Amino acid sequence: MARLAVYLRVLGSLADGGLSTISSEALANAAGVNSAKLRKDLSYLGSFGTRGVGYVVEVLRERISTCLGVTEHRSVVLVGIGNLGHALAGYGGFGSRGFRIAGLFDADERRIGENISGLCVRSMDELDAVIARESVSIGVIATPADAAQEVCDRLVAAGVTSILNFAPAVLVVTDIVDVRKVDLAVELQILSFHEQRKAAGLKAVL
Amino acid sequence: MARLAVYLRVLGSLADGGLSTISSEALANAAGVNSAKLRKDLSYLGSFGTRGVGYVVEVLRERISTCLGVTEHRSVVLVGIGNLGHALAGYGGFGSRGFRIAGLFDADERRIGENISGLCVRSMDELDAVIARESVSIGVIATPADAAQEVCDRLVAAGVTSILNFAPAVLVVTDIVDVRKVDLAVELQILSFHEQRKAAGLKAVL
DNA sequence: AGCCGCTTGTGAACGTTGGCACAAAGTCGC
DNA sequence: GCGACTTTGTGCCAACGTTCACAAGCGGCT
Numbered sequence: 001m002a003r004l005a006v007y008l009r010v011l012g013s014l015a016d017g018g019l020s021t022i023s024s025e026a027l028a029n030a031a032g033v034n035s036a037k038l039r040k041d042l043s044y045l046g047s048f049g050t051r052g053v054g055y056v057v058e059v060l061r062e063r064i065s066t067c068l069g070v071t072e073h074r075s076v077v078l079v080g081i082g083n084l085g086h087a088l089a090g091y092g093g094f095g096s097r098g099f100r101i102a103g104l105f106d107a108d109e110r111r112i113g114e115n116i117s118g119l120c121v122r123s124m125d126e127l128d129a130v131i132a133r134e135s136v137s138i139g140v141i142a143t144p145a146d147a148a149q150e151v152c153d154r155l156v157a158a159g160v161t162s163i164l165n166f167a168p169a170v171l172v173v174t175d176i177v178d179v180r181k182v183d184l185a186v187e188l189q190i191l192s193f194h195e196q197r198k199a200a201g202l203k204a205v206l
Numbered sequence: 207m208a209r210l211a212v213y214l215r216v217l218g219s220l221a222d223g224g225l226s227t228i229s230s231e232a233l234a235n236a237a238g239v240n241s242a243k244l245r246k247d248l249s250y251l252g253s254f255g256t257r258g259v260g261y262v263v264e265v266l267r268e269r270i271s272t273c274l275g276v277t278e279h280r281s282v283v284l285v286g287i288g289n290l291g292h293a294l295a296g297y298g299g300f301g302s303r304g305f306r307i308a309g310l311f312d313a314d315e316r317r318i319g320e321n322i323s324g325l326c327v328r329s330m331d332e333l334d335a336v337i338a339r340e341s342v343s344i345g346v347i348a349t350p351a352d353a354a355q356e357v358c359d360r361l362v363a364a365g366v367t368s369i370l371n372f373a374p375a376v377l378v379v380t381d382i383v384d385v386r387k388v389d390l391a392v393e394l395q396i397l398s399f400h401e402q403r404k405a406a407g408l409k410a411v412l
Numbered sequence: 413a414g415c416c417g418c419t420t421g422t423g424a425a426c427g428t429t430g431g432c433a434c435a436a437a438g439t440c441g442c
Numbered sequence: 443g444c445g446a447c448t449t450t451g452t453g454c455c456a457a458c459g460t461t462c463a464c465a466a467g468c469g470g471c472t
Contacts, residue, residue: 005395009374023449032376036431036452043451051450052438068395069402076394087293093374093391099398137401138394161404162397168215168299170238178400180393185299187386188282188344189211189274191368192305194384195343196275198367229419242422242461249421257420258468413472420467429458437450442443 003041006031008064015057023054070098075136077160079151080143081106081114081121084166088142089116102134103127107147124154131158138162145169152179209247212237214270221263229260276304281342283366285357286349287312287320287327290372294348295322308340309333313353330360337364344368351375358385 010030014022024042028035042049042060045067049055065071076099078088088094089104104121106112114121122130130136139155141148141163148167155163162178165171168186171179216236220228230248234241248255248266251273255261271277284294287310294300295310310327312318320327328336336342345361347354347369354373361369368384371377374392377385 002392002396004399005389005392006376008395009389009392010376025449030376032378034431036433037429039449039451040430047451049450050438051436052440052448054449067399067402069398069405070395074398074401083293083296087289088390090289091390094394097391097395099391099394138397162401164393164397170212170216170236172238176404178397180397182388182390182393183211184294184297184388185303185305186208186211186215187370187388188300188305189214189276189303190208191344191370191384191386192275192280193210193273195280195368196273198382199275230421231419240461242463243459245419245421246460253421255420256468257466258418258470260419416469416471418467418469420465422463422465424462424464426461427459429456431456432454433452434454435450435452437448439446439448441446 001041001044003031003033003038004064004068007038007041008061008068008070011057011061011064015061019057021054021056022060024049027055065098073098073100074138075100075102075134076138076140077101077103077105077127077131077136077155078140078142079105079124079127079155080141080147080167081108081111081116082142082144085142086116088140088166089119099138102136103130107143127154128158131155131160136160138164140164140166141171142166207247207250209237209239209244210270210274213244213247214267214274214276217263217267217270221267225263227260227262228266230255233261271304279304279306280344281306281308281340282344282346283307283309283311283333283337283342283361284346284348285311285330285333285361286347286353286373287314287317287322288348288350291348292322294346294372295325305344308342309336313349333360334364337361337366342366344370346370346372347377348372 024039025035028038045063078085078101081104101119104119105124105127106121107124111121112123139160141151143151145167148169149171152163152171156177165179165181168183173179230245231241234244251269282305284291284307307325310325311330311333312327313330317327318329345366347357349357351373354375355377358377362383371385371387374389379385
């Protein structure tokens, strides 16, 4: 579940704060969810809280990390070094959460060789080799929409089984491949929809 | 619902392709959803398809646009011009979907005055004035996590009622304010979780 | 004009998710 | 050692979202 990742992040902050144990209710508040839901989520991983006390922060972190599979560092490749790809390559949040960027790729000849926070942009020709050599299982697509499907197919052919897609396009893949989509414009439109609802509601009141 | 935005985007491509009408099933395939679900979504907006034929693309686009509230151009402010903020400011997808960036803001004095694709980075001191003058209702937060809540509070105080949060932090807001969260690291961790599951499943088979 | 095939719109069943409430269990104080 | 308090783990129920299946309606063909 998606919430596990949030719990893990919150637990990280708490551990930095020096807290050693935490109750489900406190953690639920910090993560912005119901305490019962949190306990149910955790019970899915097995029961290892102590009644009357709560959960031991370190044990819980390790347990969730194991479940999410971030104990072993996973390698990702990033394809499409445009505006967004540039930002993603420079984003420090990946490395600190157990992900290593194994390679940056772009179809544009002029971008090849460019250095972004210590990583060199490679040609698409090297894609398969890098994926195989570093046993990459996750690919990130930050290309324009019209190139997304082709890039996706190449990634899957090279052995990638999970894809994070930032391009505004619907990807069709085999069902053994997981795809998550992040579309910035769609997010804004959803907010716009809520604004519209609020405005309509206001008008109804008047 | 989130899918409406996807339908709208797909319809845009179809309209460019010169198609004038489309059946629910074809559109559902293009959007990657079940056809019954799509029809139910559309029926929520009223019934205006013609049985035996399908939906008129232009009518449908206009109807969805109205519902999402993107007919009137909405203004957004973007706070935090780091790696990600830079990319968002330069991302062309906003303007083409009916959103106008009313201002870029950053707390770092050194960034103020910087020009990003025609927009100038402003001081946080000007935030309230710009929001009021341009009647901005949507704010985008791309700051580090520890600054997110403070920025959020300032945005809400200035009159913003919808927030898109890229910072890895849980924001607490009044219930009249809508918050959508996009956390890149969490997205990767979810994929990592699926990878973990696949690996475990494989091991179970062996 | 009448029939046939196609597509919409929707009612009903299903599975999933969220939330309450309570019993089990463990700790702290005396 | 024992009782009271705290917190977990979970059974049950309601609400939501999804899917199936089918009747109603529209266009085209004869």
